[in-house]
Amino acid sequence: MARSDPKLELLHSIPLFAAAKPHELQRIGQLADEIDLPAGRVLMRQGDYGAEMFIIVSGAGTVERDGREVDRVGPGAWVGELALLSKGRRTATITLTEPSRLLVLGQREFTALLSESHAIRECVLDSLVTRLRRLEPDAD
Numbered sequence: 001m002a003r004s005d006p007k008l009e010l011l012h013s014i015p016l017f018a019a020a021k022p023h024e025l026q027r028i029g030q031l032a033d034e035i036d037l038p039a040g041r042v043l044m045r046q047g048d049y050g051a052e053m054f055i056i057v058s059g060a061g062t063v064e065r066d067g068r069e070v071d072r073v074g075p076g077a078w079v080g081e082l083a084l085l086s087k088g089r090r091t092a093t094i095t096l097t098e099p100s101r102l103l104v105l106g107q108r109e110f111t112a113l114l115s116e117s118h119a120i121r122e123c124v125l126d127s128l129v130t131r132l133r134r135l136e137p138d139a140d
Helices: 006-013 022-031 081-086 107-116 118-135
Strands: 033-037 042-044 052-065 068-073 093-106
Touching (some): 006 022, 022 107, 022 118, 081 107
Antiparallel strands (some): 052 093
8 A cells, every 4th residue: 555645744734735637746745855943933024035935734823915914824825926927026914923834936936837737727816815804805
């Protein structure tokens, strides 16, 4: 009997990858690095250029825009993809509020993933639309 891969099980549990097929999850597993970071660590700063996106496996963080807390993120959340898609600046500062385990996808890996998987590309775009609507509730 084949043993299950904990990293693939973890990826399957993340909403962003819910539509991914087993071979796509395997590819994501190859591309993503797992890291552990302490509470208080700033993942990204508003205005900085982004070189990676993060998926929170465990732990939590706060999201600040213009110095004001606008959201909290926890397990299953992903952050930083907007700067990768736009090749622009970060739109928020994310600070970890507890020790956290994260998956990290760099720009090159993120771009490869989007070009290889229609399902993942659709999930990322859907998440962006949801975030934009939350920021601008009257926009349509």
